[in-house]
Amino acid sequence: MHVAMIGTGYVGLVSGACFSEFGVSVVCVDKDSKKIEMLENGIMPIFEPGLDDLVNTNVKAGRLTFTTDLGEAVKAADAVFIAVGTPTRRGDGHADLSYVYAAAKEIAENISGYTVIVTKSTVPVGTGDEVERIIREARPDAEFDVVSNPEFLREGSAIADFTHPDRVVIGTQSPRAQDVMRELYRPLSLIEAPILFVSRTSSELIKYAANTFLATKITFINEIADLCEKVGADVHHVAKGIGLDGRIGKKFLHAGPGYGGSCFPKDTLALVHTAQDVGSPLRIIEAVVDINDKRKKAMAGRIINACGGSVAGKTVAVLGVTFKPNTDDMRDAPSLDILPALINAGARVQAFDPEGMKEAKEMIDGVVWCDDTYATMVNADVLVIITEWNAFRSLDWARVKSLLSSPILVDLRNIYEAHEMAEAGFDYHCIGRPKV
Ligand code: NAD
Known part of the structure; x- marks a missing residue:
């Protein structure tokens, strides 16, 4: 063959x-x-x-x-x-x-x-x-x-x-x-x-239906996370509590900065247009596309708020820019919305990614690209985790604190526990979980 x-x-x-x-x-x-x-x-x-x-x-x-x-x-x-x-x-x-x-x-x-x-x-x-x-x-x-x-x-x-x-x-x-x-x-x-x-038609539609369903699941938990913040619930507990139901399933229930990547953003949009063209609009997916776009744009605001309402003249350290770990793919990554918005708001952005920097350098102007995780933090006013690479999952907090000029951590992937970060002396901000 x-x-x-x-x-x-x-x-x-x-x-x-x-x-x-x-x-x-x-x-x-x-x-x-x-x-x-x-x-x-x-x-x-x-x-x-x-x-x-x-x-x-x-x-x-x-x-x-x-x-x-x-x-x-x-x-x-x-x-x-x-x-x-x-x-x-x-x-x-x-x-x-x-x-x-x-x-x-x-x-x-x-x-x-x-x-x-x-x-x-x-x-x-x-x-x-x-x-x-x-x-x-x-x-x-x-x-x-x-x-x-x-x-x-x-x-x-x-x-x-x-x-x-x-x-x-x-x-x-x-x-x-x-x-x-x-x-x-x-x-x-x-x-x-x-x-x-x-049939060929069913097969073509299966791929879009699968991707838009998964994008919907992510968007659903992201909105639940926002609600958790308002009512004092913990999105991890809610996700676990619903995910253990076999009809729902545990996967794709991780709240975060919004989905990105080479598939979900373009495929949700394409299916919305296919459906509109044939007069059978998919209103759920239309909402998903809109909510996710707005969410990615809103993430810079979370970082600015964590810094007391302004990042003008401040240094923001960013860990991870690819749309997810273990890839160098930058297509439609949330960092493409977040980093330029921080720079526009007057921040100096220092960033590191294990595999994505070559691509990212071509796509985002004005970032100081660093050689490793800790070099990124030198004299920064806030540390932000955008992509949950394994290398960022067990940081040496004493070292982090000695490098940052103020111990503020914005964890957009919820990889750390609020009480542990509070014990380590950090002002910790995450998605959909109560502040300690
Ligand atoms: P890609 O951009 O990484 O690769 C596409 C390649 O095709 C490029 O190297 C380009 O140079 C080459 N190419 C374009 N026209 C050509 C031609 N006429 N002759 C020879 N080469 C040509 O894209 P990708 O991420 O591999 O995605 C490919 C398709 O698979 C897309 O439709 C995507 O939606 C789908 N898909 C992607 C993923 C993923 O995770 N990336 C997963 C499932 C499905």
Whole structure:
């Protein structure tokens, strides 16, 4: 079995490497020649735990190669995966499908023999139909099927998610394409991962429904956290108390600064627009999008309040800028709202992130980037935790106190306990839990 993976980003590279680990011969294609050059030299263009070992092992075994030549990769492939980006389209909130359609055109020019074209990118309902139309128009002679196979991996645990998925969703009614997909995912039968065969339309919608449901769950607990602050309840206790109910579940009930990342913000927005277009608006998701946008913007205000109402002329130390730990991904991270707002309010911002600073430097101006956790705190008036990297979970409080000019801690991820911080002599601010 030969696979061509078009797009070698967080999803394409991980999926390609994992399929090669399953024993399939995979060519990862990207039009970004720098990425391909790095990969050919054994350097990962992204940070994802375990990825370098997985890639290098499979390259050595001869099952995984990289190229910018889409044509050659597609000609030899039994299955061609489209794993290019589908960001928010500028101006209107729909998913920008230009990369998907451009890839489809290039694929059409090069397929030879029966080929399964698989959209792994997150794409709105109807995209598979359009990909099929594009290919059919360019190559009326071609033998192919277009399948939807959305990806559910999470950055930071992407390899385990791909190799031990809760489920695999495959959208096609073609028995021939089903056979190819079944064969590709055959190794997962050993762990009895459910494989769900559905229509292409249902498959496309499953991905958006899953992401918007999770975004809703986060937004729900964030609003409950705000209510907790008003009434003196503790959101940790409330989350635990509801999460132990099997109908609700414990996951995604962590209050924080609002969801970010490369998927939830764009996917919630895209689904809102799909639903409006067909006259079936999703009012819950519309509210989620609005609440989350406002929440991310409101976080700087919490920090300013913790500093007594102004950060003008003050130094703010920030730990963590990526949208979550264990990734270097900065897309739609809450820090992108928080840091510029603090700088606009007159603060000097000193920040550190274990993996995200290279990306962040390109996206946020005016920040003093520091070499490590403690260097960030020197002479700062307040310490703010935005991303809960493990490295920030057990700080040396005596050292922190000696470095800060005032012992104020704003913990936007609730990783510390209020009473412990009070005992350590900190003025501690968190989300949805009573002050001690
Ligand atoms: P990404 O931006 O990291 O990678 C996309 C890659 O595609 C880039 O390297 C780009 O150069 C390449 N590309 C674009 N057009 C190309 C073309 N015509 N030929 C070859 N290469 C091309 O994106 P990502 O985060 O991997 O996301 C890809 C898709 O997967 C999106 O639809 C996203 O919503 C979805 N998804 C992402 C995640 C995640 O955690 N990142 C999880 C599940 C699903």
